[in-house]
Amino acid sequence: MTDIFFYIFSITALACAFGVVFSRNTVNGAMCLIGTFLSMAALFVLLEAYFLAVVQVLVYAGAVMVLFLFIIMLLDVKEAAARKTSIYTWAASLIGFGIMIVGVVAINSAESIKTKAANLPVAEGVNLKAFGYELFTTYLLPMQVTGFLLLIAMVGVIALSKKANTP
Amino acid sequence: MIGLEHFIGVSSLLFAIGFFGVLLRKNTLVMYMCLELMLNASNLALIAFSRYHGGMGGNVFVFFTITVAAAEVAVGLAIIVALYRKRQTVEVDELNALNN
Numbered sequence: 001m002t003d004i005f006f007y008i009f010s011i012t013a014l015a016c017a018f019g020v021v022f023s024r025n026t027v028n029g030a031m032c033l034i035g036t037f038l039s040m041a042a043l044f045v046l047l048e049a050y051f052l053a054v055v056q057v058l059v060y061a062g063a064v065m066v067l068f069l070f071i072i073m074l075l076d077v078k079e080a081a082a083r084k085t086s087i088y089t090w091a092a093s094l095i096g097f098g099i100m101i102v103g104v105v106a107i108n109s110a111e112s113i114k115t116k117a118a119n120l121p122v123a124e125g126v127n128l129k130a131f132g133y134e135l136f137t138t139y140l141l142p143m144q145v146t147g148f149l150l151l152i153a154m155v156g157v158i159a160l161s162k163k164a165n166t167p
Numbered sequence: 168m169i170g171l172e173h174f175i176g177v178s179s180l181l182f183a184i185g186f187f188g189v190l191l192r193k194n195t196l197v198m199y200m201c202l203e204l205m206l207n208a209s210n211l212a213l214i215a216f217s218r219y220h221g222g223m224g225g226n227v228f229v230f231f232t233i234t235v236a237a238a239e240v241a242v243g244l245a246i247i248v249a250l251y252r253k254r255q256t257v258e259v260d261e262l263n264a265l266n267n
Contacts, residue, residue, distance in 0.1 A: 068199075077194065096186060123218060153239075
C-alpha cells in the first residue's frame with residue numbers, strides 16, 4: 001500500500017516539477033509548483049515526519065506560494081510568452097541537466113545507500129513533544145538565531161519596498 | 168519495498184529538474200521558483216536520511232531550512248519588485264547593466 005502511494009506522489013511531484021520548468025505562463029508554473037509541494041508533503045507523511053508535512057503545506061504551499069502568485073500578478077509580465085529560447089540556451093541547459101542526471105545515477109547506484117527492510121529504526125519525528133524538546137534544548141541557539149533572521153528579513157523587505165525618494 | 172534509495176532518487180531527480188529550470192528559463196520569477204524546488208528536494212533528502220538513520224537531527228534541520236527559505240523568498244521577491252520598478256523587466260537577458 002505504501003509503495004503505491006510512494007509511486008503516485010513521486011510521479012506527481014516529478015511531473016509537476018517539469019510543469020514548472022516548461023510552462024509558458026508563469027501563473028501555471030506557480031500552480032504546478034504548488035502541486036509539487038503538496039505531493040512532497042505527502043512523501044513527508046510516508047517518511048512519518050507528520051509535523052514537517054503540516055509545516056510544508058502551511059509555509060510552502062500556503063505562505064510562500066501566495067507571495068509568489070501575488071508578485072506574479074502584481075508585475076503582470078505578458079511579453080515573456082512570445083520570447084523564444086535560443087538554441088545555445090537549450091544546448092547548455094540540456095548538457096547541464098545531463099551532468100546532473102549522471103550524478104543522480106551515480107548516487108542511486110551506490111551500494112551504501114541501499115537499505116535492508118529489517119533494520120528500520122523507530123521514527124522519532126512523529127513525536128511533537130520530542131520535536132519541541134529538541135528545539136528548546138539542543139538547538140536553542142539556532143532557534144534564537146532563526147528568530148533574529150526572520151526579524152532581519154522583515155526589516156530588509158520593508159527597507160527594500162519603500163520608494164527610494166520618500167522620506 | 169520502498170527504501171532509502173527510492174526517496175533519494177526522487178529527491179535527486181527533483182534537484183536536477185530544478186537545476187535544469189534555472190539554466191533554461193530567462194524569467195527571474197520562474198528561475199526563483201526552480202530554486203525553491205531545489206531547496207525542497209534537499210529537504211526531502213534530509214528527512215529520508217533522518218528517517219532511515221534514526222534520531223531527530225535531520226527533522227530539526229529541515230525545520231530551520233524551511234524557516235530560512237521563507238525569509239529568503241520574502242527578501243528575494245522584494246528585490247525582484249525593486250528591480251522591476253527600476254528597469255520595467257524581469258527577463259535576465261535585459262538586465263545587462265553590469266555587462267561591458
